[in-house]
Amino acid sequence: MLIIDEQTAGHLLDAQEAFHAVEETFAAMARGQARNFPVVREALGHADALYGFKSGFDSAGATLGLKAGGYWPHNAEHGLTNHQSSVFLFDPDTGRPTAMVSGNHLTAMRTAAACAVSIRHLARTDADTLGIVGAGHQAVYQLRAAAAQRRFERVVAWNRTPGRLTELAAAAEALGLAFETPPLHRLGHEADVIVTITSCHEPLLMAEHVGPGTHLACMGTDTAGKQEIDPLILQQAQVFTDEAAQAVGLGECQHAVDAGQLDVERIQALGDVVTGQCAGRTAAGDITVFDGTGVGLQDLSVARRVAARALEAGRGQHIHFGH
Known part of the structure; x- marks a missing residue:
């Protein structure tokens, strides 16, 4: 399994790449090639935090996985970003985990990309x-x-x-x-x-x-x-x-x-x-x-691109995880 930290993820995903990944996800959903699974999102009753999961499968991009994380409104007091998340990718043919990618930069980029796609097509x-x-x-x-x-x-x-x-x-x-x-x-x-x-x-x-x-x-x-x-x-x-x-x-x-x-x-x-x-x-x-x-599919799409670029560039940490 490939582990990609926040700094590496930030270096490997730019706005143009995020835009294309998210636009392709919108198209795959419209064609019935990709679907999101029901969202789990709950107030923890601790630290005023919201925590949950977004997950899905894109058969066109062979992408399966989930994002876990949420919103901690007091994180600025600790010098941290309020939104904290991680994306996990799995091999859709075997179910084996293939990558864990820090999701803070990815979330901001895919959210901005989704907005940009709407402006491109509707403004x-x-x-x-x-x-x-x-x-x-x-x-x-x-x-x-x-x-x-x-x-x-x-x-x-x-x-x-x-x-x-x-x-x-x-x-x-x-x-x-x-x-x-x-x-x-x-x-x-x-x-x-x-x-x-x-x-x-x-x-x-x-x-x-x-x-x-x-x-x-x-x-x-x-x-x-x-x-x-x-x-x-x-x-x-x-x-x-x-x-x-x-x-x-x-x-x-x-x-x-x-x-x-x-x-x-x-x-x-x-x-x-x-x-x-x-x-x-x-x-x-x-x-x-x-x-x-x-939607979770957007997170998975940008994470898949980051993982692919990390493999090409020899970035990230490889660990043995399961059989």
């Missing part, structure tokens, strides 16, 4: 202002991945604690983008693409904040009870997700469906847009929403 081609709501660990990953998908001229960002926006400002400057920190309602009106990446349990962005033609990628809601946007936005929008069943249980869709503001039949798979089975955006004035709950 208006003339979008020039990118909005970012949230300034946690994953926000810079989101900004960089999103910025690669359109000819953005500026970034408008908001966070409950404005002082934490300095990293986003530096990332935008490095990309040659103007950076502003308007109030949330103004961000909503001015941004053509809005990425939400928070851990909130109440709506931040309201329906009256969002204008026609906006694409929203909601990337923070992945647990029952979490919420970033007003359910009325989903009522008015074309709604897409990575996996409908998961979105209804864990994503932004949970609130709109529960309130009777969104029929489950209206939730479309982003993979169907990627493969051309669904048109996606149909008019410039449409509001489109991607409810990105994060």
Whole structure:
């Protein structure tokens, strides 16, 4: 079995590689070649942590495995990232473990890549202002991945604690983008693409904040009870997700469906847009929403690529594990 630590994983996976891996996963799911297994996600009742498993099998990519981990909100006090996870890969022909890959960098990269895939396929081609709501660990990953998908001229960002926006400002400057920190309602009106990446349990962005033609990628809601946007936005929008069943249980869709503001039949798979089975955006004035709950297959896909590159480069640690 190959063991790949966090630093090595970070060196072996770049944004372009992550984008292609995640886009291919969306396509494999749409074609019925890959499926996610039911998610286990629980509050531990210890350290305010959420812990769980995401797993699946991709027959097209011969990828089988799981990601174990979750969210420890007090980790910053210990100098650690709040999101902690590990990915385990298995040989689908024999069941033997083939790799264990540190999953923190991978999770941030695949989450940003899923957002980028939604922008590539759903945002208006003339979008020039990118909005970012949230300034946690994953926000810079989101900004960089999103910025690669359109000819953005500026970034408008908001966070409950404005002082934490300095990293986003530096990332935008490095990309040659103007950076502003308007109030949330103004961000909503001015941004053509809005990425939400928070851990909130109440709506931040309201329906009256969002204008026609906006694409929203909601990337923070992945647990029952979490919420970033007003359910009325989903009522008015074309709604897409990575996996409908998961979105209804864990994503932004949970609130709109529960309130009777969104029929489950209206939730479309982003993979169907990627493969051309669904048109996606149909008019410039449409509001489109991607409810990105994060599926295990995305973690497995990027981990498989990291493991393959590690083998090619002679990186990682090999151990004998079982017969």
